[in-house]
Each structure stands twice: as structure tokens, then as C-alpha cells.
Amino acid sequence: MREKATVLNESDMDRIVKRIAHEIIERNKGSNNLIFLGIQKKGIPLAERIRDHIENLEKTKIDFGKLDISFYRDDIDKKIKTDFNITDIPFEIKDKDIILVDDVLFTGRTIRAALDAIMDFGRPKSIQLVVLIDRGHRELPIRADYVGKNLPTSLNEYVEVMFKEIEGEDKVSICWI
Amino acid sequence: MSLKNILDIEELNKTHVLKIIESTGYFKEVLGRDLKKVPALRGKTIINIFYEPSTRTRTSFELAAKRLSADVINFSPSSSSMKKGETELDTIKTILEMKADLAVVRHKDSGFVKYISEHITIPVINAGDGRHAHPTQALLDLFTIYCHFKRMEKIKIAIVGDILNSRVARSDISLFKKMDLEVFTVSPSMLLPEDMSYFDTKNFECIDEIIGQCDVIYMLRMQFERQNKKFYPSVREYNRFFTLDFKRFNNMKEGAILMHPGPVNRGIEIDGRVLDMEDRNLAKIKIGEQVGNGVAVRMALLHYLLSQK
Known part of the structure; x- marks a missing residue:
């Protein structure tokens, strides 16, 4: 894989995190009923x-x-x-407003699977989706409520998201496959 | 890395075993949920073919398949056309025409499951063949040990009892040695294979010689159905040297665990009163936990065989 361009650097990502945090509070009129679910693996640090x-x-x-x-x-x-990761939801999700978080929204199939998984744990009041990058090419009728950056891509490109917690640096880049 | 069947421990390498043990932990988490079912194998059909009686292994495979949303067919020869004289292979081929994706087979003859696997195209899991192998039991035993000690290397384990007739012993010993556990056997010479060089383990003729040094005491079931002659003089004689009674239970090393593949012959392998203390000694008596882990291991194996290239 060859890197084509850097899309977001550390301070860009920091600003996005802060902006989305404010948007979530605004839309939910506070944070009383919120819980956060990160999708393994890259949804977790975000x-x-x-x-x-x-x-x-x-x-x-x-x-x-x-x-x-x-x-x-x-x-x-x-x-x-398949690389399995742990699912850990040690609390009730019934009647909660779930903030579901993933790094890249692409075909929408991961989110479809995540919605099914969440429903097996209970019936939340609502589910809102946060993604850092929306790269288009949806195959299912799914959209994000909070988007870090809309990034039009072609299918022979790959969006690489790196987090300090996992890769040691904060960066989003677009690569040739 | 690719594995088509699970017939025997010998065909697994360390990487396979570690991968299976690691993924089993994730499947075990599903069993702890309120809704103990995931759609991972939806649309797949698994057929259980058991020529030999079984409660826990068959139920365990059935439950594992159902927890993954697969469809399960249970086939037992006593209620089938085999009574009309159909051969085993013809019966199996007939069933497979119904488009099953994986077969789980148990038979009283060693090597039968391998023979079946050579004649059909779908993956086969050996659920026990004669005196030969019971790989899923060995994997669930290893997983139980790993969950308790959080490691495998250098764990000292004594396998006690009817080594000669036990497929569990054969699979356990070869898996444990493969994963660098220290394995000892405790058995009267009559209940040992004539040639122990294959296992290369040290044998003790009385459990007291080693009970205080082992991290795991693994009691085997006395295989009466496979003992075509009398292997030891009397139950009392066996009790004196091998049975795990109260005194021996208390002599176990600090932090050691007691295991048994089940079903237990009370008063022969383990004193019934020791067994009845399991609810109060869950950290030490792992027999119930082994059964629960069996479902998780079998979920991991079904998923593994049905999801790889």
C-alpha cells in the first residue's frame, strides 16, 4: 500500500473530537441518558x-x-x-441513547452488523452514529449522525486511520491499494 | 494454517491450538450474555452422527451449533435405516445429500471418523472414535487449564486412571505435551498401553506419590464398556491407590485444580462426597466448568472450520 496524501493530522483530529462532543451534547440536550459504544478496533480510541x-x-x-x-x-x-475482539457491555442499554462510534463509514455493512448486535443486548431508546471519515460507496441505507470529515474516494483507494493508542500517532491518510 | 477437519490432535500445530484457545474466550463471552445466541453461522446445517451413546458431547455440539444460529440434525443409528442393513457410509452419504455443511461423528471403532472424512467432501469433527482420539475434549480441557492459570507452559498435570482404554487420555497427553505442559500418568500397569514410549511420560503407581506436586489432577473415567477383561483385582484395591478421596483432596497442592471428563463413576475415580462439594469449591473442582467450556470450544471449532478458506 502506497500513501497518496495525508488527510487529517493530530490537531485536525483533536478539533474534530471536540466539535463532535459539542454536537452530541447539543443534540441530546446534555449527556444524562447517553452511553458510548466503540466498534472494535478503531472505533474504541475515537x-x-x-x-x-x-x-x-x-x-x-x-x-x-x-x-x-x-x-x-x-x-x-x-x-x-476473522480476528475476534472482546465485546464488553457491562451495563443495561435498555432505554438509553447509544452513541455508536466507528472510524470509517464505507459500505455500511459493519454498522448493519453492529445494529443487530446492539439489539441482542436490549432495546435502546435511540442509536446515533459517529464516524471520523465518511468515504462514500454505501451499499445499505445507512448514514452517520456526526461526521468528522466527508472524504470522497474511489474504490481503488484505502483510507488508513491511525491512533496514538494503537499505532503511536494520530493521522488519517488515503492510500493506493 | 488451513484445516479441513478436526480428527486428531496430531494434525494441529501450536499456532492452530493457540488460535482456537484464544477465540474460545470470545465465544465464551456470548454464553454469558442474557441473549446467548449470535447469527454467525446462520443458514449453515450441522449434522451430529453418534453411533455411540453420549449425553454431554452430543448436547454440547448441538448447543454450540444452536448458539451460533446453525441448524442441527441429530442422527442416531438405533432409529435409522441402518437397522434395515444399510452400511454406515451409505447412510452418511444419504444424509449428506440433504446438503449439510459439517458433520460431527462419534463411533466405537478407532479410525472410523477418519475413514468417513476420506469419503465425504464436507468438514468432519471427531467427537470420539474408539480408544483413539477425542480432540474436542482435549481442547476444552486445555482451555479450562488456561482460564485458571492464565498460562500453559510448565503446568504440572497428573492424568490418573484408565489410560489404556481412554481416548481422552490419548488426546489430552498429546495436546498437553505439544503445548509444553509437564505431563505425568498415574495408573496400574494393567491399565497402561504396553508401549508407553509414544507418550514419553513418567508413570506413578500410586496417586499419593505425586498429588502434592501437581497443578492439575485429571481423573479419567474407568472405561468399563471397553474393558473386555478384568484389569485390577477389586474396587477396594483401586480405591487404596488411585481414588481421589477427602484426604487426597486436601493433600492437593495449594491452588491446584481437579478435573474429570465425565461422567464420573462415583466412588471409583472420585469419592462422591468430594464431588458434592463442587458448589463450595468452584475454584478447585473444575468438572462443571469443563462442561460449560465444552460448548465454547465447540462454537470456536465450528466457526473456524466453516469460515476459513
């Missing part, structure tokens, strides 16, 4: 950052869970290698 920022702004504690969607994929016959 969700944590936004959650931490809201906790600071609102002086409150917000429950945080991790969701792995491997068991809900619709492509087992495509024989794609």
Missing part, C-alpha cells in the same frame, strides 16, 4: 476521546462499552479472515 471530552464538559460519568461485530457479519462464505 469513542474514548469523545466520551472523555463530554465528561469534562458536563462534569459527569458516562458508561463506555466495546462492541465486536465478528459474529454478526454477513460474509462468512466470502472466507475473510
Whole structure:
């Protein structure tokens, strides 16, 4: 994979986290009923950052869970290698407003699987989707409520998102496959 | 990396085993949820073919498949056309014409499951064949040990009892040695295979010689159905040297665990009163936990075989 261009750097990502945190508080009129779910793996650090920022702004504690969607994929016959991760939702989600967080929104299939997974844990009041990058090419009628950056791409490109917590630096770049 | 069948521990390498043990943890999490079911194998059909009686293994495979949303057919020969004289292979081929995706097979003859796997195209899991192998039991045993100690290397384990007739012992010993556990056997010489060089383990003729040093005491079931002659003089004699009674239970090393593949012959392998203490000694007696882990391991194996290239 060859890098074509850097799309977001560390300070861009920081500004996006802060802006989305404010948008979430505004739309939900506070943070009372919110819980955060990050989709494994790259949704986790982004969700944590936004959650931490809201906790600071609102002086409150917000429950945080991790969701792995491997068991809900619709492509087992495509024989794609599966790396399992832990699902950890140690609280009730019934009647909560869930902020679901992932790094890149592409075909929409991951989000479809995540919605199915969440419903198995209970019936939330609402689910709102946060993504850092919306790269288009949707195959399902799914959209994000909060978008870091809309990034029109072609299908032979790949969006690489890096987080300090995982790769050691904060960067989003667009690469040739 | 690719594995088509799970027939025997020998065909697994360390990477396979570690991958299976790691993914089992994720499947176990599903079993702890309120809604204990995920759609991972929706639309797949799994067929259980058990020529030999079984409660826990068959139920365990059935539950594992259902927790993953697969459809399950249970086939038992006693109620089938085999009574009309159809051969085993013809029966299986007939069933497979109904488009199953994976077969789980148990048979009283060693090697039968491998024979079946060579004649059909879908993946086959060995759920026990004669005295030969019971790989899913060995994997769930290893997972249980790993969950308790959070490591495998250098764990000292004594496998006690009917080694000769036990497919569990054979699969356990080869898996544990492969994963660098320290394995000992405790058995009267009559219940050992004539040639132990294949296992290369040290044998003790009384459990007291080793009970205080082992991290795991693994009691095997006395395989009465496979013992075509009398292997030891009397139950009392066996009790004296091998049975895990109260005194021996208390002599186990600090932090050690007790395991048994089930079903237990009370008063032969383990004193019934020790078994009845399991609810108060969950950190030490792992027999119930083994059963629960069996479902998780089998979920991991079904998913593994049906999802790879």
C-alpha cells in the first residue's frame, strides 16, 4: 500500500473530537441518558476521546462499552479472515441513547452488523452514529449522525486511520491499494 | 494454517491450538450474555452422527451449533435405516445429500471418523472414535487449564486412571505435551498401553506419590464398556491407590485444580462426597466448568472450520 496524501493530522483530529462532543451534547440536550459504544478496533480510541471530552464538559460519568461485530457479519462464505475482539457491555442499554462510534463509514455493512448486535443486548431508546471519515460507496441505507470529515474516494483507494493508542500517532491518510 | 477437519490432535500445530484457545474466550463471552445466541453461522446445517451413546458431547455440539444460529440434525443409528442393513457410509452419504455443511461423528471403532472424512467432501469433527482420539475434549480441557492459570507452559498435570482404554487420555497427553505442559500418568500397569514410549511420560503407581506436586489432577473415567477383561483385582484395591478421596483432596497442592471428563463413576475415580462439594469449591473442582467450556470450544471449532478458506 502506497500513501497518496495525508488527510487529517493530530490537531485536525483533536478539533474534530471536540466539535463532535459539542454536537452530541447539543443534540441530546446534555449527556444524562447517553452511553458510548466503540466498534472494535478503531472505533474504541475515537469513542474514548469523545466520551472523555463530554465528561469534562458536563462534569459527569458516562458508561463506555466495546462492541465486536465478528459474529454478526454477513460474509462468512466470502472466507475473510476473522480476528475476534472482546465485546464488553457491562451495563443495561435498555432505554438509553447509544452513541455508536466507528472510524470509517464505507459500505455500511459493519454498522448493519453492529445494529443487530446492539439489539441482542436490549432495546435502546435511540442509536446515533459517529464516524471520523465518511468515504462514500454505501451499499445499505445507512448514514452517520456526526461526521468528522466527508472524504470522497474511489474504490481503488484505502483510507488508513491511525491512533496514538494503537499505532503511536494520530493521522488519517488515503492510500493506493 | 488451513484445516479441513478436526480428527486428531496430531494434525494441529501450536499456532492452530493457540488460535482456537484464544477465540474460545470470545465465544465464551456470548454464553454469558442474557441473549446467548449470535447469527454467525446462520443458514449453515450441522449434522451430529453418534453411533455411540453420549449425553454431554452430543448436547454440547448441538448447543454450540444452536448458539451460533446453525441448524442441527441429530442422527442416531438405533432409529435409522441402518437397522434395515444399510452400511454406515451409505447412510452418511444419504444424509449428506440433504446438503449439510459439517458433520460431527462419534463411533466405537478407532479410525472410523477418519475413514468417513476420506469419503465425504464436507468438514468432519471427531467427537470420539474408539480408544483413539477425542480432540474436542482435549481442547476444552486445555482451555479450562488456561482460564485458571492464565498460562500453559510448565503446568504440572497428573492424568490418573484408565489410560489404556481412554481416548481422552490419548488426546489430552498429546495436546498437553505439544503445548509444553509437564505431563505425568498415574495408573496400574494393567491399565497402561504396553508401549508407553509414544507418550514419553513418567508413570506413578500410586496417586499419593505425586498429588502434592501437581497443578492439575485429571481423573479419567474407568472405561468399563471397553474393558473386555478384568484389569485390577477389586474396587477396594483401586480405591487404596488411585481414588481421589477427602484426604487426597486436601493433600492437593495449594491452588491446584481437579478435573474429570465425565461422567464420573462415583466412588471409583472420585469419592462422591468430594464431588458434592463442587458448589463450595468452584475454584478447585473444575468438572462443571469443563462442561460449560465444552460448548465454547465447540462454537470456536465450528466457526473456524466453516469460515476459513
